[in-house]
Amino acid sequence: MDVVERTTASIGGEWSVYSGPAAESCDRAGAAPGARWSYIVERVAPAGVDPAVDVERVEQAWEEQGIAVERSESGAADPLLGVRGSGGPVTSIGFNAFPQRYSVTGESTCFDGSVDDLRGVGEG
Known part of the structure; x- marks a missing residue:
């Protein structure tokens, strides 16, 4: 979550949550x-x-956090730009800089823990 927030801070602007943060098993x-x-x-x-x-900006922010980066773009005449990253504190992270919408998708490394505990299942 920290890497996603640092990524959005490197670009600026108002971001909204599309999904998560969500605990998943791995x-x-x-x-x-x-x-x-x-x-x-x-x-x-x-x-x-x-x-x-x-x-x-995103590439620089990720490299400073030990994330390996790779640019991506569509093959269109006016290509859609993005960057993908892996390593360091994340399993994978992506930034899409599309004309209508920017998005950042992050997945942390797998750690000791129970998804049920993180989701609060059984509390009550």
């Missing part, structure tokens, strides 16, 4: 199942801003 090699967080935020794309500049 498998860890040679260990009991664990948990991870997923989180998706979005905003209306800013008018008059070059999306490539925001992609560069």
Whole structure:
């Protein structure tokens, strides 16, 4: 969640939660199942801003956090831009700088924990 929030702060503007933060189960090699967080935020794309500049800001913010980055773009004449990341504090993270909508989708690394405990199942 922290990486998603740092990402949106690097770009600025008002973001809204699309999904999460949500606890999900995950498998860890040679260990009991664990948990991870997923989180998706979005905003209306800013008018008059070059999306490539925001992609560069996100790349820099992620690299500073030890995340390996890879740019993506569609093959259209006016390509849709984005960047994907992995490693460091996340399993995966993505930023899409589409003309109508920006979005950041993050998934934390798998950690010791129970999804039921994180969701508060059985409390009452």
